[in-house]
Amino acid sequence: MELDFSEEQERLRETVRKQCRDHASSTAVRAAETSASGYSTELWQALADTGITAMGIDPEYGGLGMGSLDSAIVHEELGRSLVSLPLLDSAGVCASLLQLCGSQALRQIWLPQIASGDTVLVPAWQEAACSPNTDHWECSAVTAAGKLQLHGEKVLVPFANSAAAVLVALRHKGALAFALVAADTLQLREQPNHADQKLFAVDFTGVEIDALAKLDAGDATATWEQAMLQTQIAVAAQAIGGASSMLQMANEYAQQRQQFGQPIGAFQSIAHYLADCATEIEGARYLVYQAAWACDQGRPYAQLAMMAKLQATAVYRRSTVTGVQVHGGMGFSADADPQLYYRRAKHLQLMYWDTDYLEQRIAAEILD
Amino acid sequence: MELDFSEEQERLRETVRKQCRDHASSTAVRAAETSASGYSTELWQALADTGITAMGIDPEYGGLGMGSLDSAIVHEELGRSLVSLPLLDSAGVCASLLQLCGSQALRQIWLPQIASGDTVLVPAWQEAACSPNTDHWECSAVTAAGKLQLHGEKVLVPFANSAAAVLVALRHKGALAFALVAADTLQLREQPNHADQKLFAVDFTGVEIDALAKLDAGDATATWEQAMLQTQIAVAAQAIGGASSMLQMANEYAQQRQQFGQPIGAFQSIAHYLADCATEIEGARYLVYQAAWACDQGRPYAQLAMMAKLQATAVYRRSTVTGVQVHGGMGFSADADPQLYYRRAKHLQLMYWDTDYLEQRIAAEILD
């Protein structure tokens, strides 16, 4: 029972935190929200130079082969500074799918570029009227004359405008499959959203690609499941980072803001809100670490990962509700920072498997 | 828009409150909990003498034909003093069923006795493994040689040991039916329970009754529905009465109990709990009155009645959780009163249509 990080991990955290401090002030975060790419390319480059984009990729392809706990550290720090990047999408989900399901050729082309951060790939999986349950997805591909003809629309595809290619989830011959589609062949329709993240609807109908662009080497369903479980941990870590920042801001504000002749934090109503927040955040934080640790130990971690995402994003949301309330007028002012956290919290809670889906999965694991 | 009671209604409230003060101190309530009958026969007699047992019954049968709002007033006062009586069971549910479905003979025999309070009838409808949805009930009757042969067990039958007869819900020729069974022919098994109410399991298997004991004159299903909707309002009123008492006790305690050199009610943590309670109670109180008023006005009231029961009992429960917490050690001491309310609240929440069933019904009314 030892809940401290190794010195190496502490250094990793410090490195990422410093890079966020340098490149992701709240001014920079606001600028990123309204920029064309939707993220700070300086920060991306700095992280890539440090090897962050290579962390989860096999050394064989220029990666560092690091684990889930290391990834959680990075994402917690990104979340703390509200950093939005195609890191999870490209070096996480897409790299996993390529590594485990891609042909040797595809792996050799793409993985080193992803690892170096030179290229961004993003997954396209959500459909407007579908849950995260893959059985219901409708986008499809048919083979015709050695080509794959695609059909259907994906939505909420992150950073599609910065991606070299999109890895799209398709139904092909009745089974789930993934295929790489060069981004320049695609029509993107931006989907303005709550947290001002770069999200796009992508219409694949009429798109034709080479059959070799399909990831045919592994079990697509199992690989997708693993990639998304890893994603749960990373998003949960982001949520914990964000919640911690929100709590810290609210705490500082409560100590400094005077009303009725004393700091508002001296009022139990405010103090007890924050005590509840702190308790929930610390509990959820170790839920995330435990899931990552179990994964790194090769133990069953699916349930832990889903629980971490469900709980951490719920805690993030509640802590932002408290946080804006404690800030009073500053809580809803666009120029103050609490609202940035408030919006991001709901975003993380609903994206990458939402509450509805996670509750069902977690219950099924316990009951069925 | 006029939310005051008439002078007559205020007098009714004062009468019942006085009778409760005289006969239902918390000592008397404790005594009733452990007595053989489970209720105070003195209070029963006093209420009967005032006409309370006759309130809802047709004048034709010795009743007063009063309305739902009057009934809510009475039950709110009973709830305030934690009075438990077979009033709702006998003069409410059983009288309704007899009035609307009973033969002329049965009505003339039973209703005047119920109205006078001389006789108690109780309904037996719950089954151990069934929801309140009548479609699933399994107790049944078959006709054989002019007799009805009964089969099955009913549970949680209130005050069966004080009843002259039990009005049992049965499946007969595929339809819901009710039949009167003389109590002395029945084996009662007491079911000790959370709120120390008199509840019994009654095994009807092997019991044979005269076919004329079946209530054949009206639509059993519709009548049952109406009787139970009236019950929702009455139980909700009891809950509001109980919640109001609990809040009053907690408030008095918070003003009087000193810690850290001041009354604990000066601490925002305690004060804000009570403010939330008070708000929920006042909202739910008028929900109950509105349901009763709508019923008396001949307007649709089913949804309002179910909402009143769901909300008022939930509010009662929460206010008792708060109430015992505010009372500290006194909150869980058996000799102090908060625990009586704490147990009664959960009882009312689950009996007479529980949360699960009410949520489903209310949703269906809105959505289907």
Next chain:
Amino acid sequence: MDFDFAASERAFISDVREFLTTHREQDEADGVFAPNREADSMLSDSAARRVFNQRLAKAGYLGMSWDEQYGGQARDGIYDYLLNEELASVGAPLIGKGVGCIGKTLINHGSERLKKEFLPQILRGETEFALGYSEPGAGSDLASLQLKAERDGEYWVFNGQKMWTTSAHFADWYWVAARTDPAAAKHKGISVFLIPMDAPGLRITEIRTMGDHRTNQVFFDDVRVHTDYLVGEENQGWLYVCEALDYERFTLYTIGPLRTKFEALVDLLKLTLRDGQPLTTKDSVRRGIARLACDVETATMLQRRVIAAALRGDVPTVEAAMCKLYSTELGRRLADFALDCLGPMGLLRRSAADAPAAGKWEHSYRATVVDTIGGGSSEIQKNIISRRGLGLPSK
């Protein structure tokens, strides 16, 4: 006991509805009616609003509860409330400050000169007011306000700052509480003034909010106002500010918009498919709706208690605190539930082509934040309920 409005009140409601239907055909209606929005300030500075206000005035809907000697109709305050419910239900700006706290304070405490200048303008719907109470250091603790007003001959000279003045950028006059006696105890040195919004030295800067609605900071740099524009007596301002809340007891909280939103949500969820099934086939969604239906009805009852107490002639301070506390928290809960039901697509903003309900719930999740903070935060309401309602001591 009667949960219905009286026959005369129902007749009035019909009249208002007819008026609004007629008005909907006017050119400027699109600029005034916006039933889907959360807050009215986005539309509130439009020219259409002024036209609409003048139509309201012409139809006799402004100042109904004023005494006849001031051009009113001496009607019960409930008519102001009923009018506001109807306005809210079509998303029009409500009648408020002018006929409410400002007009009534002038009637009760203002000089003849001020009455003569302002009351007719208000009745004609010509003048927009902004309310200047909050300051950077005076939010929940309003009585700690610091805006300085110093006497200089026939003028008062203002220096300092106001915060969160919602209508400052389009109002004509500023109703301001300022400190006129810095030596007095904090509630005792405050006076109320009327200041023209275009007074030299008065500078307005925008504060954008998460809910897209605009509010403002207002800076005073030697703003000079004639002594005629002191309202009532010097250093009696706190009394007027507190009394004024009472004048608006009927009109503060409309319940219609919450009910309308709930119904709109039900309709939306019925029509929204996930995995081929309407969301309303999900048990969790169904139960959430059942519970929210109870909560909306509870909020309605809390609102009715305010009305009933006011009709009885009581000052419904505690009733209003309960109503405000419960219904604003419920508004936030409703938006959160809506987004959870809609899933990630619910995150899309109005400007996304495929946003469910044109982004209504995404916006609601942002816009309802202000409700539990502004106009007395939830914590302040709980203080009121526990101290005034329950008699609990304050420390």
Next chain:
Amino acid sequence: MDFDFAASERAFISDVREFLTTHREQDEADGVFAPNREADSMLSDSAARRVFNQRLAKAGYLGMSWDEQYGGQARDGIYDYLLNEELASVGAPLIGKGVGCIGKTLINHGSERLKKEFLPQILRGETEFALGYSEPGAGSDLASLQLKAERDGEYWVFNGQKMWTTSAHFADWYWVAARTDPAAAKHKGISVFLIPMDAPGLRITEIRTMGDHRTNQVFFDDVRVHTDYLVGEENQGWLYVCEALDYERFTLYTIGPLRTKFEALVDLLKLTLRDGQPLTTKDSVRRGIARLACDVETATMLQRRVIAAALRGDVPTVEAAMCKLYSTELGRRLADFALDCLGPMGLLRRSAADAPAAGKWEHSYRATVVDTIGGGSSEIQKNIISRRGLGLPSK
């Protein structure tokens, strides 16, 4: 980072389990093991308990974390914790006061005489203690205690009253905080004493509780105790009381019972039919279980933080407050959820033949009430977290 216990700790757990399996075959086991109960005091005054304690002592499980010079094994406090988790999982009484706060306070502050008298008894599992802190006027505000101890030659004379002393009716010795200097500031005039439970003038009366568990009031009427039984220095008692909490930092909160209860509930709901279907086919039940599973895991993490901080050598005051706050509130939520799922049949008590799970949840709904009140109420825990954890000022 390692969420596992170390190999040596896991080996210890195996040993304890083996010991408990063996013990289960002893005659008195039924009097000691009660995995279904909520609180241990119903069994705690049984003769079986004393026998069991002596067996624990013989097996070397008492005083493991004491220094060797006092007969201990100088093992890390985590072993006391691991032992308690195993005891809790079979529903046996935990090791606690004797080897914990009382033994350790004597070791650190007691006279040689007291050490010699009490430490060996504790190690042999022969003595039961009761803790006398709370009074009618001193609950959350413990330092306001008023039990008077006055010096009379070689004796201290006690007059006054204690409240909520759980084990008073079967304990041998009473560990009591009393006021020895009424003139000093409230924290400064308190001393700690050991008083034989059968001292003349000491009267114990039962307080029955909603959870069926017995607690007591204790009245002192000229109770005389020799000065030898003053613990440590006069008027330093508050220090010892506070320090003592620290000695038990490992053992205070076991998480096993909460997890066991959750699992038992899942099994029960799977087997309980309503309208012919297991309750676990209901979506609302399923989602409730999913959320509670997350909460139980969160409580576990908060408990692990206490252990990890203590192992690191830190005093986990804030960690313990978070763990206590969260897990006791969760325990109440769990009981409420269980009853809501079970419906009206869940109301039946253990003595009803057809009570689901033999009335376990009905009892739990009553018994868990004490958890958020005793041992520092939830509100006190939030004060600790906000002041010591977050650095917020107290008024």
